[in-house]
Amino acid sequence: MKLKTAILAGTALAFASTAAVAEDMTVVSWGGAYQASQKNAYADPYMEANPDINIIWDESSNEAVAKLRAMNEAGNVTWDLVDVVASDAMRLCDEGLAMEIDHDEVLAAAPDGTSASDDFGDLIVSDCFIPQIVYSTTFGYRSDVEAWGGKEPDDICDVFDLEAFPGKRSLEKRPINNMEWALLCDGVAKEDVYDVLETDEGIDRAFAKLDSIKDSVVWWSAGAETPQLLADGEVVIGSTYNGRLFALIEEQKQPVKMLWDAQVFDLDGWIIPTGLPDDRLAMVKDFVKFATDTQRLADQAKYISYGPARKSSAPLVGQHADLGIDMAPHMPTDPENAKNTFLYNYEWWADYRDDLDAKFQAWLAQ
Amino acid sequence: MSDATSNQVLTTQDGKPLKAALARALRREKMRSLLLIAPLLIFVLITFVAPIFDMLFRSVENQIVSETIPRTVVALEEWDAETGEAPGEDVYNALLFDFIIAVENKRHTQLGTRLNYEQTGLSSMFRRTGRRVDDFGETYADQFIDLNEAWKEPVTWVTVMASPSWIEAQKAWASNPTGPEPAFELSPAALDVLPATSDLYGAFAQFVQVEENDSPTEEDPWTPIYKALYQDLSANPNAATAFSGEAATLVGQAAAAVPAFETVSVKELFIDADEDWGSAENWAVIKTFAPTYTSGYFLSAADAQLTPTGVEMKPDDEQIYLFLFYRTLLLSIIITISCLLLGYPIAFLLAALPLRYSNLLLILVLLPFWTSLLVRTSAWKVLLQQQGVINDVLVWTGLISDAGRLVMINNQTGTIIAMTHILLPFMILPLYSVMKTISPSYVRAAKSLGANDWTAFWRVYFPQSIPGIGAGAILVFILAIGYYITPELVGGTSGIFISNRIAFHISSSLNWGLAAALGTLLLVAVLLLFVAYDRIVGIDNVKLG
Numbered sequence: 001m002k003l004k005t006a007i008l009a010g011t012a013l014a015f016a017s018t019a020a021v022a023e024d025m026t027v028v029s030w031g032g033a034y035q036a037s038q039k040n041a042y043a044d045p046y047m048e049a050n051p052d053i054n055i056i057w058d059e060s061s062n063e064a065v066a067k068l069r070a071m072n073e074a075g076n077v078t079w080d081l082v083d084v085v086a087s088d089a090m091r092l093c094d095e096g097l098a099m100e101i102d103h104d105e106v107l108a109a110a111p112d113g114t115s116a117s118d119d120f121g122d123l124i125v126s127d128c129f130i131p132q133i134v135y136s137t138t139f140g141y142r143s144d145v146e147a148w149g150g151k152e153p154d155d156i157c158d159v160f161d162l163e164a165f166p167g168k169r170s171l172e173k174r175p176i177n178n179m180e181w182a183l184l185c186d187g188v189a190k191e192d193v194y195d196v197l198e199t200d201e202g203i204d205r206a207f208a209k210l211d212s213i214k215d216s217v218v219w220w221s222a223g224a225e226t227p228q229l230l231a232d233g234e235v236v237i238g239s240t241y242n243g244r245l246f247a248l249i250e251e252q253k254q255p256v257k258m259l260w261d262a263q264v265f266d267l268d269g270w271i272i273p274t275g276l277p278d279d280r281l282a283m284v285k286d287f288v289k290f291a292t293d294t295q296r297l298a299d300q301a302k303y304i305s306y307g308p309a310r311k312s313s314a315p316l317v318g319q320h321a322d323l324g325i326d327m328a329p330h331m332p333t334d335p336e337n338a339k340n341t342f343l344y345n346y347e348w349w350a351d352y353r354d355d356l357d358a359k360f361q362a363w364l365a366q
Numbered sequence: 367m368s369d370a371t372s373n374q375v376l377t378t379q380d381g382k383p384l385k386a387a388l389a390r391a392l393r394r395e396k397m398r399s400l401l402l403i404a405p406l407l408i409f410v411l412i413t414f415v416a417p418i419f420d421m422l423f424r425s426v427e428n429q430i431v432s433e434t435i436p437r438t439v440v441a442l443e444e445w446d447a448e449t450g451e452a453p454g455e456d457v458y459n460a461l462l463f464d465f466i467i468a469v470e471n472k473r474h475t476q477l478g479t480r481l482n483y484e485q486t487g488l489s490s491m492f493r494r495t496g497r498r499v500d501d502f503g504e505t506y507a508d509q510f511i512d513l514n515e516a517w518k519e520p521v522t523w524v525t526v527m528a529s530p531s532w533i534e535a536q537k538a539w540a541s542n543p544t545g546p547e548p549a550f551e552l553s554p555a556a557l558d559v560l561p562a563t564s565d566l567y568g569a570f571a572q573f574v575q576v577e578e579n580d581s582p583t584e585e586d587p588w589t590p591i592y593k594a595l596y597q598d599l600s601a602n603p604n605a606a607t608a609f610s611g612e613a614a615t616l617v618g619q620a621a622a623a624v625p626a627f628e629t630v631s632v633k634e635l636f637i638d639a640d641e642d643w644g645s646a647e648n649w650a651v652i653k654t655f656a657p658t659y660t661s662g663y664f665l666s667a668a669d670a671q672l673t674p675t676g677v678e679m680k681p682d683d684e685q686i687y688l689f690l691f692y693r694t695l696l697l698s699i700i701i702t703i704s705c706l707l708l709g710y711p712i713a714f715l716l717a718a719l720p721l722r723y724s725n726l727l728l729i730l731v732l733l734p735f736w737t738s739l740l741v742r743t744s745a746w747k748v749l750l751q752q753q754g755v756i757n758d759v760l761v762w763t764g765l766i767s768d769a770g771r772l773v774m775i776n777n778q779t780g781t782i783i784a785m786t787h788i789l790l791p792f793m794i795l796p797l798y799s800v801m802k803t804i805s806p807s808y809v810r811a812a813k814s815l816g817a818n819d820w821t822a823f824w825r826v827y828f829p830q831s832i833p834g835i836g837a838g839a840i841l842v843f844i845l846a847i848g849y850y851i852t853p854e855l856v857g858g859t860s861g862i863f864i865s866n867r868i869a870f871h872i873s874s875s876l877n878w879g880l881a882a883a884l885g886t887l888l889l890v891a892v893l894l895l896f897v898a899y900d901r902i903v904g905i906d907n908v909k910l911g
Contacts, residue, residue, distance in 0.1 A: 066873040091876070094475035094493065168752075173859075218776055219859055233753045347490050354875060355486040355684075361867070362686040364859040
């Protein structure tokens with residue numbers, strides 16, 4: 001009899017706990033240190049404040065566009081909020097897979113009352129896009145290369161200079177960024193790069209410049225490759241996301257330094273998939289409002305060296321949570337680092353990506 | 367006696383022809399066995415064959431153009447791309463009506479993406495125009511409203527455009543709104559004398575009701591509808607006679623005023639929004655890709671393209687796929703041969719050793735098989751890279767200089783080494799299971815008859831192991847041809863396969879049509895090779911155990 005009561009009580013308890021179980025919200029991000037920074041800066045605090053909501057992470061941002069499209073075709077979108085780079089957000093918006101939002105209505109205003117759309121400013125590059133961070137694709141180089149005779153690269157064009165800086169380089173296996181850098185170092189003015197790249201001669205020029213180092217390039221496709229190649233000494237200069245290089249330099253203490261010249265800014269942020277039922281949409285909106293407010297975005301910079309997308313967050317950026325170093329000098333947006341930056345043109349690449357990608361792959365295969 | 371039986375039909379005991387009875391019994395047997403495999407067959411059909419065909423079918427599908435801009439496609443039929451001039455005003459008018467519907471349904475950007483595969487620049491042309499197209503009818507909207515404020519009111523439009531029965535049904539519904547609003551119906555009069563307006567307003571009403579869950583009685587019509595009304599009234603000045611009551615007065619007043627209206631060219635509005643709309647080349651692309659089915663993806667997959675004048679090869683600097691197909695086949699053959707050369711002695715050893723040792727050896731063969739593919743591939747990176755283990759050892763032993771470190775990864779060598787290692791078990795296992803069945807007494811007999819070791823192996827043992835070679839080679843080759851993770855990680859630029867491009871088009875460029883076409887070509891290539899193999903070696907000679 002006692003046993004039976006115990007079992008009954010146990011079952012009842014189990015039911016009670018399922019009844020009180022939190023509402024699940026599936027958030028898609030990139031995994032790794034970046035997702036950890038999101039978790040620490042706003043997902044965990046949010047769950048603490050809202051115990052009835054349980055955030056489930058899915059590390060699929062890399063193929064978010066393809067997966068969302070497949071889910072949409074199957075009529076079963078299981079994601080509530082997706083972290084993507086700006087160009088993917090534009091594509092999702094174009095495809096009708098991401099929801100257009102009114103930024104002032106959905107997002108919190110800055111503490112001084114500035115509206116969200118003013119606070120984010122130009123970084124709202126698409127009606128569907130909720131910016132979070134500014135990151136940059138830039139170069140890191142080994143500071144212990146004997147063949148360089150004590151010199152260190154300080155100019156983007158040093159990447160193309162095999163005589164002064166011999167050794168292997170790593171570049172991303174896609175035309176974006178590489179074509180722009182090649183043209184910049186072939187003497188094209190920054191503001192003319194995309195005009196030149198629109199012409200066949202411009203494309204040939206860029207390829208000719210890349211040809212000059214082609215034999216010394218290791219091409220990467222995952223952001224973790226360059227830090228590994230630099231650490232192993234396989235390459236002496238390599239492009240990757242600045243946060244990866246920060247981890248390599250400051251956390252793993254490798255003899256690597258940053259080459260900030262002509263870093264290419266890019267954005268990362270949220271999109272809300274279209275077609276969420278009202279209750280889920282309300283839940284997502286509430287979370288996004290919290291997760292993108294001024295303090296939360298500033299908090300995120302404690303864990304990773306990406307700049308907050310809000311202007312009002314910049315003064316609040318403090319020290320790294322574990323290392324205790326000031327984060328401001330490691331931000332791509334820091335004035336010292338951002339002396340010469342390059343702005344990535346989303347619209348232009350949306351048009352020319354297919355075309356240039358075919359040419360780039362054909363060039364690689366030659 | 368024999369004559370008698372040959373002319374007589376054999377029957378069973380109950381008088382039925384024996385042949386028929388046998389056939390029936392056999393048929394029943396067949397049905398029963400079919401029933402047995404039915405669960406698996408249905409499972410395979412539903413979860414494997416159907417999705418594959420659905421995916422492959424995308425390689426020819428192209429409904430998006432004719433579904434998104436149907437009026438334009440029809441209007442374009444008259445236009446000849448050879449003239450080298452952009453089409454006339456009527457095509458732009460049709461485009462305006464298609465465009466406003468597409469923009470409201472957020473489908474214009476999808477079409478832009480689709481057409482951008484064929485002509486660079488169309489994506490932004492569609493996106494940019496989409497932001498402005500709602501203003502294209504403004505000139506007309508303003509003039510109608512100046513003429514009579516009533517044209518501003520959604521209700522006015524309903525009075526003119528809706529059928530009387532719908533208006534009544536809507537009123538009844540509005541006083542007691544349960545369920546959705548009755549589906550909008552156009553009035554026969556409007557359909558008759560205002561065809562363009564009816565067409566567009568009907569689309570508007572449907573959009574408002576279905577997509578926005580709202581009522582046409584409360585939503586302002588899109589401005590191009592005013593343009594449509596202007597067009598209809600200019601074509602048919604006596605339109606008012608078809609209407610009665612309030613609608614007749616409104617339409618009559620408008621029809622009288624229309625000839626004095628200020629007009630704008632829709633063509634110029636489009637060209638003003640994006641000058642590329644004036645390019646005949648872009649229109650030729652739209653016209654070329656208007657049909658519901660297209661060979662465009664397959665042509666792209668074969669480095670060709672569809673142009674208004676026919677099929678031609680792509681420019682040299684964009685040709686890549688045929689070369690990649692060739693490389694995929696070549697590398698797969700090299701990998702298969704390397705697997706055979708490395709696997710045959712091991713399988714031979716496995717089959718010859720006493721069971722105790724052979725089991726241990728078999729575990730060693732299988733151990734890497736149980737390790738994650740990514741781990742094994744990354745391990746090869748550590749071994750093969752220039753600052754890696756092998757190069758370090760070679761430099762340390764003085765075989766090569768520090769400056770002359772070998773490049774063994776991020777090229778074809780890397781792909782061949784890593785994939786040979788990964789696929790080796792697929793060669794060894796079938797070989798082993800076949801060799802296990804070869805009786806050692808044959809070789810002994812050959813030797814006792816005077817053959818030396820080599821002759822005994824080559825003339826007696828080897829021919830018996832051929833079915834295992836066939837099975838192993840087919841397995842390894844077919845697996846190799848579709849590999850993409852390993853080539854992506856260790857292949858650099860010269861060691862990547864066609865499957866890497868398929869993966870790219872599926873997950874990055876989202877050009878699923880092209881990915882499906884490439885996949886179909888790969889499938890056909892494999893099937894052709896399979897048939898060739900069957901002809902040359904014979905598929906009966908393949909044995910997995």
